[in-house]
Amino acid sequence: MNIxxxxxxxxxxxxxxxxxxxxxxxxLAEIDRTYISSLxxxxxxxxxxxxxxLAKALGVEAYDLLRLV
Amino acid sequence: MNIxxxxxxxxxxxxxxxxxxxxxxxxLAEIDRTYISSLxxxxxxxxxxxxxxLAKALGVEAYDLLRLV
DNA sequence: GTGTGACTTGGAGTCCGTG
DNA sequence: CCACGGACTCCAAGTCACA
Numbered sequence: 599m600n601i602x603x604x605x606x607x608x609x610x611x612x613x614x615x616x617x618x619x620x621x622x623x624x625x626l627a628e629i630d631r632t633y634i635s636s637l638x639x640x641x642x643x644x645x646x647x648x649x650x651x652l653a654k655a656l657g658v659e660a661y662d663l664l665r666l667v
Numbered sequence: 668m669n670i671x672x673x674x675x676x677x678x679x680x681x682x683x684x685x686x687x688x689x690x691x692x693x694x695l696a697e698i699d700r701t702y703i704s705s706l707x708x709x710x711x712x713x714x715x716x717x718x719x720x721l722a723k724a725l726g727v728e729a730y731d732l733l734r735l736v
Numbered sequence: 737g738t739g740t741g742a743c744t745t746g747g748a749g750t751c752c753g754t755g
Numbered sequence: 756c757c758a759c760g761g762a763c764t765c766c767a768a769g770t771c772a773c774a
Contacts, residue, residue, distance in 0.1 A: 699769055699770060699771095701769085702770090712766085712767075713768090714767070714768085717767085717768080
């Protein structure tokens with residue numbers, strides 16, 4: 599499992615746990631909706647700033663999104 | 668302290684703990700020395716793949732480089 | 737051993753849409 | 756609500772010479 603896949607898995611998991619859609623998360627994190635979809639499909643290696651914004655929107659720390667649980 | 672600063676601090680700390688120069692780390696992680704220098708000076712928001720390669724070279728997990736200790 | 741400016745380019749990230 | 760596409764913009768990624 600590479601780093602993109604870890605991010606993708608954590609993104610999906612935390613997002614669904616909170617019951618928010620990709621669109622709602624996109625709004626909260628001020629990131630494009632289609633880009634979040636891409637990240638959940640391991641299409642890109644996000645920057646740490648994007649990871650940080652997504653983490654804040656999900657109420658976790660940035661490193662939580664890169665850690666296997 | 669933003670995410671770039673956290674990465675920079677952890678990079679410096681782990682690197683010095685292991686007693687390796689930017690040049691040696693650059694060789695280990697197969698990343699240009701001046702780019703590592705840039706990251707330690709918060710010049711860029713690195714991608715998670717770069718963070719992952721640096722982490723492996725330092726013998727830690729990627730999320731360790733984004734976590735305040 | 738490290739900082740820095742200048743440079744190129746591939747990919748991160750956005751915006752429009754569709755099924 | 757999401758996957759996926761094309762067409763864009765702009766910065767991370769990578770290299771070099773020099774201080």
